[in-house]
Amino acid sequence: MKTLYIECNMGAAGDMLMSALYELLDDKQGFLDMMNGLGLPGVRLEAQAGASCGIAGTHMAVTVYGEEETEPAEENGGHSHEHAHEHGHEHEHEHGHGHGHEHVHSHEHEHVHSHEHEHAHGHDHGHHHATPGHIAEIIDGLKLPEEVKRQAKGVYDAIARAEAKAHGCPVGDVHYHEVGALDAVADVTGVCCAMYLLKPEKVVVSPIHVGSGTVRCAHGIMPVPAPAAANLLQGVPIYGGTVKGELCTPTGAALLVHFADAFGPMPVMRVARTGVGLGTKQFEQANCVRVFLGETEDGANGEITELVCNIDDMTPEALAFACARILEAGALDVYTVPGTMKKGRPGWVLTVLCDAERERELVRCVLRQTTTNGLRVRRCGKYFLNPAAELAETPLGQVRIKTAEGFGIRHEKPEYEDAARLAKEAGVSYQEAVEEIRKSV
Numbered sequence: 001m002k003t004l005y006i007e008c009n010m011g012a013a014g015d016m017l018m019s020a021l022y023e024l025l026d027d028k029q030g031f032l033d034m035m036n037g038l039g040l041p042g043v044r045l046e047a048q049a050g051a052s053c054g055i056a057g058t059h060m061a062v063t064v065y066g067e068e069e070t071e072p073a074e075e076n077g078g079h080s081h082e083h084a085h086e087h088g089h090e091h092e093h094e095h096g097h098g099h100g101h102e103h104v105h106s107h108e109h110e111h112v113h114s115h116e117h118e119h120a121h122g123h124d125h126g127h128h129h130a131t132p133g134h135i136a137e138i139i140d141g142l143k144l145p146e147e148v149k150r151q152a153k154g155v156y157d158a159i160a161r162a163e164a165k166a167h168g169c170p171v172g173d174v175h176y177h178e179v180g181a182l183d184a185v186a187d188v189t190g191v192c193c194a195m196y197l198l199k200p201e202k203v204v205v206s207p208i209h210v211g212s213g214t215v216r217c218a219h220g221i222m223p224v225p226a227p228a229a230a231n232l233l234q235g236v237p238i239y240g241g242t243v244k245g246e247l248c249t250p251t252g253a254a255l256l257v258h259f260a261d262a263f264g265p266m267p268v269m270r271v272a273r274t275g276v277g278l279g280t281k282q283f284e285q286a287n288c289v290r291v292f293l294g295e296t297e298d299g300a301n302g303e304i305t306e307l308v309c310n311i312d313d314m315t316p317e318a319l320a321f322a323c324a325r326i327l328e329a330g331a332l333d334v335y336t337v338p339g340t341m342k343k344g345r346p347g348w349v350l351t352v353l354c355d356a357e358r359e360r361e362l363v364r365c366v367l368r369q370t371t372t373n374g375l376r377v378r379r380c381g382k383y384f385l386n387p388a389a390e391l392a393e394t395p396l397g398q399v400r401i402k403t404a405e406g407f408g409i410r411h412e413k414p415e416y417e418d419a420a421r422l423a424k425e426a427g428v429s430y431q432e433a434v435e436e437i438r439k440s441v
Contacts, residue, residue, distance in 0.1 A: 018060050
């Protein structure tokens with residue numbers, strides 16, 4: 001299986017990920033030509049060779065009207081915001097480790113800042129603020145394959161939700177700084193485009209080093225990981241350490257979570273190529289993201305526990321009640337299959353699926369809720385597609401789309417409750433509503 005392993009020993013930022021993936025590409029100049037021909041005003045990418053602690057790699061310099069902006073040093077971080085360069089969001093500056101961050105702020109209403117930004121190159125422009133919808137329009141207008149646009153918008157949707165939760169505001173009140181948005185769009189679309197060209201069948205990401213201490217932004221001094229990054233990294237293995245400052249930025253977190261099929265140590269693989277994406281700040285250890293592309297043997301990407309028992313002395317009503325209670329207790333799934341028990345009695349084979357850490361809890365629940373005196377436990381390898389959800393606008397209204405991706409496969413379908421609600425409101429059948437929704441996504 002064609003597998004991409006991403007090593008995040010110094011966290012991740014969008015530009016560093018793009019730089020590392022760039023090193024894996026066959027046609028590097030073609031990638032740069034395509035990215036520089038996207039139509040993003042004033043934005044240009046340049047691959048710069050460099051090294052960190054003796055490790056050679058690439059820094060992808062993303063400039064807007066010829067400049068990479070800089071900022072003061074971070075609180076307790078000791079490293080300046082030298083752009084590597086991913087500052088896509090307000091007070092933003094997510095820079096390849098001199099990283100700060102690109103955190104979005106919320107507004108009661110849309111507005112335009114009149115404090116024009118004098119650049120040394122003489123180009124003046126006001127600081128407009130774009131909503132997630134405006135960012136989606138920018139991406140839709142780029143000269144990119146539709147699949148790349150879809151992936152990029154998915155990453156931005158995740159960032160917007162995380163920032164809205166961090167600031168306690170609706171997603172629609174999240175705003176992006178115009179200039180920062182341009183180079184952040186380049187970072188996000190660059191990573192999505194590189195992944196599209198590489199076409200890995202499986203992506204594994206290491207536990208992510210998030211840094212420690214605090215980071216200064218326009219809202220004040222924030223803890224590391226910053227709230228938006230922490231929201232994006234829920235359920236993901238992360239760790240801190242002695243390195244002060246923000247190592248994993250919200251955009252880096254969103255990209256990793258979006259593409260990862262699994263998190264964990266490097267799998268056994270026959271490596272064909274490696275790539276190193278550099279940050280601009282020097283630390284005692286190499287400031288880089290490393291990627292490894294190669295072949296792994298097909299195997300399960302997870303584990304699951306089955307609790308199984310035979311039941312021949314419960315009524316259908318009692319068994320249905322027990323199944324419902326077991327689900328409420330945290331089982332992933334509960335189902336029954338009819339079977340013939342001892343002495344020729346008709347009965348049921350009850351199977352409960354759960355995570356390994358919930359095994360004892362659910363064993364007690366099954367014993368309490370059913371008449372069985374014992375269960376069989378099976379620990380199984382599990383192949384699964386990573387679940388996610390996206391919001392889609394349709395002629396019938398807004399609907400959540402459930403997605404599942406992995407192994408080069410994507411499934412999607414509308415959330416049942418949303419489709420049923422829209423069908424009732426429109427006075428059409430459920431199937432008609434689903435068909436109308438699928439036309440729009």
